[in-house]
Amino acid sequence: MHKSKIQEKKEDWMNSKWRPAMGWMYMAVCVMDFVAFPILWSLLQSISHGQVTSQWQPLTLQGAGLFHIAMGGVLGLAAYGRTQEKMAGANNGGIQLPTGAGTTYVPPGQGSVNVTNQPNSSGSPGFGGATTAGFGNTPLGGNTMSTAPAFGAKPLGPPPAAQPLL
Numbered sequence: 587m588h589k590s591k592i593q594e595k596k597e598d599w600m601n602s603k604w605r606p607a608m609g610w611m612y613m614a615v616c617v618m619d620f621v622a623f624p625i626l627w628s629l630l631q632s633i634s635h636g637q638v639t640s641q642w643q644p645l646t647l648q649g650a651g652l653f654h655i656a657m658g659g660v661l662g663l664a665a666y667g668r669t670q671e672k673m674a675g676a677n678n679g680g681i682q683l684p685t686g687a688g689t690t691y692v693p694p695g696q697g698s699v700n701v702t703n704q705p706n707s708s709g710s711p712g713f714g715g716a717t718t719a720g721f722g723n724t725p726l727g728g729n730t731m732s733t734a735p736a737f738g739a740k741p742l743g744p745p746p747a748a749q750p751l752l
Contacts (some may be wrong), residue, residue: 605664612657
């Protein structure tokens with residue numbers, strides 16, 4: 587069976603626009619539930635009773651906020667899926683990326699990346715590496731004492747001497 591151009595266009599619109607539509611829908615629900623409805627609720631009470639007696643209870647926070655948790659999951663997975671599609675080259679709007687563009691991520695065991703703007707191993711130390719002091723190899727401030735032990739570790743020095751009873 588051959589589909590008409592209108593049917594293909596409708597399917598294409600739904601397939602390509604559902605992610606932004608979910609984002610706009612979630613934003614509209616949040617604006618209405620946290621901004622517009624509380625204002626309208628207060629106005630309704632002040633007009634009909636002359637004063638505001640109760641506070642608006644957001645509908646989306648009832649049920650432990652499951653709506654926001656679910657929408658966070660839907661939008662997060664949609665964004666992740668779209669990122670994967672873009673990295674695979676699906677519908678980049680006709681833009682052809684140069685071969686050197688993109689991520690430098692290489693899965694483990696599949697080669698290495700040669701990045702020329704990173705310091706080499708003989709340069710500055712990595713996180714947690716030993717640092718060297720300059721100007722005579724004394725630490726900053728001239729402090730030659732060792733650092734305090736970690737919580738729960740044994741003390742560095744000998745135990746304190748017993749104090750005589752008075």
